[in-house]
Amino acid sequence: GNSVTQMEGPVTLSEEAFLTINCTYTATGYPSLFWYVQYPGEGLQLLLKATKADDKGSNKGFEATYRKETTSFHLEKGSVQVSDSAVYFCASGYNNDMRFGAGTRLTVKP
Amino acid sequence: DVKVTQSSRYLVKRTGEKVFLECVQDMDHENMFWYRQDPGLGLRLIYFSYDVKMKEKGDIPEGYSVSREKKERFSLILESASTNQTSMYLCASSLRNEQYFGPGTRLTVT
Numbered sequence: 001g002n003s004v005t006q007m008e009g010p011v012t013l014s015e016e017a018f019l020t021i022n023c024t025y026t027a028t029g030y031p032s033l034f035w036y037v038q039y040p041g042e043g044l045q046l047l048l049k050a051t052k053a054d055d056k057g058s059n060k061g062f063e064a065t066y067r068k069e070t071t072s073f074h075l076e077k078g079s080v081q082v083s084d085s086a087v088y089f090c091a092s093g094y095n096n097d098m099r100f101g102a103g104t105r106l107t108v109k110p
Numbered sequence: 111d112v113k114v115t116q117s118s119r120y121l122v123k124r125t126g127e128k129v130f131l132e133c134v135q136d137m138d139h140e141n142m143f144w145y146r147q148d149p150g151l152g153l154r155l156i157y158f159s160y161d162v163k164m165k166e167k168g169d170i171p172e173g174y175s176v177s178r179e180k181k182e183r184f185s186l187i188l189e190s191a192s193t194n195q196t197s198m199y200l201c202a203s204s205l206r207n208e209q210y211f212g213p214g215t216r217l218t219v220t
Contacts, residue, residue: 004152032207034207034208036211041213042213042214043114043200043211043212043213043214044153044200044202044209044211045211046208046209046210049207049208051207089152089153093207094207096141096158096160096166098143098155098207098209100152100153101152102150102151102152103152
């Protein structure tokens, strides 16, 4: 079946540090892959996505590459800011069968 | 911008009460979803609907029902609320593979 495993948190970084949050998926076929972000008190917002192998999704300095050979979609950012503090969810799937990881809480300290 | 709204941000109900959570989307999306979000478990699908009056069970439908009488509105019903249904409830609608989330309803059952 379709499932997602992402890096457990919490993750605490200093401002301008490099961020990686690991995400791997299992799926039949070729799912679309997503990263969502949830700021305190809010719902999830789509951060970036990739729909086929080797696609790179990017937004607000965040990037993730669809790696079919390693079934991974790791989230990276070169220099995090305090405003990036949030919970990040990796997701994999198809229209009506979307699976989410458990979420990784990121705290960025000034 | 897609807008998904939920009727309440916070709700406190008593055990045994019937609870209605409402969700409205303004982008004419065919698919709508109800999830619950619990720490360490990520998002789990309760029900989804792919058209008016059509519904499918998700992973954890027990204790819940849904209603979709109009395309823009998808309601989640807790027939007899129990304390283990205390959670954050998220509604989403989707276009192709992208899901758009509402702000969530934090429900406490005492």
